[in-house]
Amino acid sequence: MSDDRAFTYNGGAVPPGETQNIRYGISETYLGDPVRIPVTIVNGERDGPTAFLTAAAHGDELNGIEVVREVAHEWDLSALAGTLVCLPVLNVPGFIAQQRYLPVYDRDLNRSFPGKPGSTSSKRMAHQIYENFIAPCDFGLDFHTSTRGRTNMLHVRADMTDERVHRLALAFGSKVVIDSDGPSGTLRGEATDAGIPTITIEMGEAHRFQRPLIDDALAGVRSVFAEYGLLETDTVRWPGWRTIVAGAGEKTWLRADSGGIVDTHFESGSLVREGDRIATITNPFKEDAVAVEAPFTGLLIGLLENPVVYPGNPLCHLVEIGEPTRRAIEAGDAPRPVGQPTPTAEE
Numbered sequence: 001m002s003d004d005r006a007f008t009y010n011g012g013a014v015p016p017g018e019t020q021n022i023r024y025g026i027s028e029t030y031l032g033d034p035v036r037i038p039v040t041i042v043n044g045e046r047d048g049p050t051a052f053l054t055a056a057a058h059g060d061e062l063n064g065i066e067v068v069r070e071v072a073h074e075w076d077l078s079a080l081a082g083t084l085v086c087l088p089v090l091n092v093p094g095f096i097a098q099q100r101y102l103p104v105y106d107r108d109l110n111r112s113f114p115g116k117p118g119s120t121s122s123k124r125m126a127h128q129i130y131e132n133f134i135a136p137c138d139f140g141l142d143f144h145t146s147t148r149g150r151t152n153m154l155h156v157r158a159d160m161t162d163e164r165v166h167r168l169a170l171a172f173g174s175k176v177v178i179d180s181d182g183p184s185g186t187l188r189g190e191a192t193d194a195g196i197p198t199i200t201i202e203m204g205e206a207h208r209f210q211r212p213l214i215d216d217a218l219a220g221v222r223s224v225f226a227e228y229g230l231l232e233t234d235t236v237r238w239p240g241w242r243t244i245v246a247g248a249g250e251k252t253w254l255r256a257d258s259g260g261i262v263d264t265h266f267e268s269g270s271l272v273r274e275g276d277r278i279a280t281i282t283n284p285f286k287e288d289a290v291a292v293e294a295p296f297t298g299l300l301i302g303l304l305e306n307p308v309v310y311p312g313n314p315l316c317h318l319v320e321i322g323e324p325t326r327r328a329i330e331a332g333d334a335p336r337p338v339g340q341p342t343p344t345a346e347e
Contacts, residue, residue, distance in 0.1 A: 007043050007050070007083050009132040014083075017045040026092075026128040027121065035093060035125070039133060040072040040086040048082025049228050052133060052140040053221070055087070057110040057187060058101070059094020060206040064143025067217045082230045085133050090187075098207065100147060111185035114194070134191055139168055139228070140198040141221065142187050149306030150314070151205040153269035153299075154216050157188070160244060164197035171227035172199065172220040173237035176301055176319065179246035205305055241328035243299070243321045250320040253302075256281060256309040258290050264316075268303040271329045272318070279304070279315055296320055299329070 006013040014020045023036035053071060055064030065088045072086040089095050091109045093102050101108050107122035114134075115127025134140065146152040155176035158169035169177050182189020182200070191198040203217055204210040219237060226234035245251050256262070260281040266272055272294040279292040292315055302317030309315065321329070 005043070005047065005083075007041050007085070007136065009041075009136075014041045014043045016043050018043055019077075024128070024132065026125045037087060037092050037129065038089055040084075040088075042072065042077050042080060042084040042086070044077070044080030044082055044230075046079075046081040048080070048230055049138040050083040050085065050136060051224075051228070051230065052085040052087065052137045053143070054090055054134075054140065054187060055143040056089040056095055057091055057142065058108075058144065058147075058206075059089075059091040059096070060098055060100050060148060061143075061145040062206065062208060063145050063204045063210055063213055063217070064201070065089060066209050066214050067143055067221065070214075070218060071221055077231075079232065080230055081232070082228075084230070085137060087129070087133060090129060100206070108185075110187060111183070113185055113187050113190040130187075130190070134187070134196065135194070137191075137196055139164070140187075140191055140196060141172070141201060141224065142198055143201050143203065143217065145202065145204045145206050146302060148206045149304065150302055151268050151305050152202040152302045152317075154201065154203040154213050154220075155301055157182075157200040157202060159189075159192055160246065162192060162197060165192055165199060167227070168197050168224065169199050170242075171224045171236055172201065173223045173239050174201070174220060175239045175242055176299065177242065177244045178251065178301075178319070179244055202301075241325055243319070243325045245319045251298075252295070252318055253314045254278065254292055254295075254316050254318060256292070256311055256313045256315055258288075259310045260288075260290070260308075262304060262307045262309055262315065264303060264307070266300055266303070268300055270300050271297075271321075271326065272300060273297045278318075281309065292316075294318060297326065 006015045019042045025034040027035040053068045055068045068088040097103045104121045112122040112126040114130040116123045156174045157178045159165045160179040188198045188200045203213045222234045223237040225231040226236045264279045276294045281290040298318045298320045
């Protein structure tokens with residue numbers, strides 16, 4: 001960044017006290033037309049950190065788009081200390097096609113970072129995004145949802161062995177943090193390795209806006225801004241209880257051992273106890289029922305939404321929790337099993 005604190009990218013600059021909405025070209029279509037991503041850069045009048053907010057690296061993951069748009073265009077950022085780089089739709093070709101991957105040889109943009117000029121289409125796009133809008137930043141929040149046919153309760157994924165990432169993850173204030181390295185080629189993993197602490201926020205399901213999750217994520221963004229001093233009026237939030245899940249033994253995907261139609265008995269975010277029947281699989285005649293039981297007491301952070309499976313298809317993502325967290329959940333913070341009354345208190 002230059003001495004006058006202008007945010008610069010290849011082709012432009014945003015001086016302090018200004019906001020720019022740009023459509024930045026990162027590739028071309030088969031017809032030679034430009035592929036442009038929308039970017040909003042808000043450069044505050046006061047000094048502070050530079051943060052990026054990204055969404056829709058997978059083109060059908062929509063919840064995060066609304067989070068980033070609302071921060072950029074509905075929040076009062078007149079007192080912002082620092083700079084915000086808001087990229088609501090990273091995977092524009094996938095977004096237009098409403099599919100997860102780039103419709104160019106079905107590449108995963110979120111396995112292509114930090115990118116490479118002169119390489120594949122996806123790596124060229126990733127390089128343009130990364131070098132211009134990610135590399136100049138001090139930290140970042142990358143918003144995702146589950147894939148089609150599944151849903152996630154809102155949670156953070158972060159490398160908690162990195163002190164800078166640890167601070168960022170706790171500042172977001174989610175109830176669940178999964179401690180894991182970002183896989184190779186992911187925005188989170190590559191940015192963190194380059195010294196830009198980044199967390200992934202998983203929230204809900206693909207192909208829709210889910211207002212309660214969007215509002216919860218916005219509260220997390222405000223909490224992060226308070227922690228890092230971007231907005232002085234906000235405070236860091238405490239979610240009521242928190243569990244940090246580390247190690248392969250503390251989490252598992254339960255998979256179907258038979259094909260059929262699935263009836264789930266809990267909601268995403270529910271507490272289940274060892275031996276609880278999470279789901280039942282039957283054939284079209286409701287015969288030959290197969291019960292899927294919890295192997296340990298834990299929290300359902302991911303759950304099947306599409307109620308049909310082949311053997312081996314994932315049914316739910318279960319994470320183990322400690323006794324203090326279990327007691328906090330039982331005090332009324334977690335969703336109830338399907339068919340039981342849901343409390344009116346906001347999670």
